[in-house]
Amino acid sequence: MLLFIRKLDDFIISRITFKNSRRFLDKLMIFCSYLGNGGVIWLLICTFLIAYKPYRIVGISVLLSLVISLIVGEGIIKHCVKRLRPFRTNSNINILITKPLSYSFPSGHTFSSFAAANMLYLYFNGFAIIFFILASLIAISRIYLCVHYTTDIIAGFVLGLLCSKLLFILINYVSIYYCS
Known part of the structure; x- marks a missing residue:
């Protein structure tokens, strides 16, 4: 099964790397990826929500989901799995953005984006479907730019949803039992 997944990942990356130059799509994917750098778009949304008192708890919840996704994804899982990025395993890949230095699995952009988007959806x-569209564009951009395999994105998606759902349950539990 693992061999099949690896071959599927390599097949998808090979199809992407042989694409014709699509300037508009290249620029769009670079922009979408940039929105996910450091969670910039999600932090802007958090800032707005925290500043607007009725939505302060939502903003703090989204911020917590971003922090947890950073700790779990970048701090723990990537260093346990140590999967090299596609451009590191295939020297024929020329990427359009600065080469990320960290490992590939799971996609941190995807993990944090879906953690934030799902938290917004839960509230x-x-x-909040617009946030899932934005998170999806960020995730797709990472494959398009050849800095992640498809399975990195799938893992980031699943982990982001799980992280935000568990945090949402915990926040509701605390608010019901300790703040009432």
């Missing part, structure tokens, strides 16, 4: 329900 705002259907309205």
Whole structure:
């Protein structure tokens, strides 16, 4: 099974690297990836929510989900798995952005983006679908730019959803039993 997954990852990356130059798409994917750098877009949203008193708890919850995704993804999992990025294993890949220095698995951009998007969804329900679209664009950009394999993105997606859901449950538990 692991061999099949590796071959699928390599196949997808090989199809992306042989793409024709698509200037608009290249620029769009670089921009989407940039929005996920350091969680910049999510931090801006947190700042707005925290500044607006009725949504302060939502902003703090999103911020906590970003911190947890950073600790778990970048601080723990990446250093346990130590998966090299596609451009490190295939010298034919020329990437359009600065080469990331960290490991590949899981995608930190995807992990944090889906943790934040799902937290927003849990508080705002259907309205927050726009945040899932944004998180998806960030995730897709990481594959397009050949800095992640598809399985890195899938893992980041699943971990982001789990992280935010567990944190949401914990926050609600604390607010019900300790703040009432």
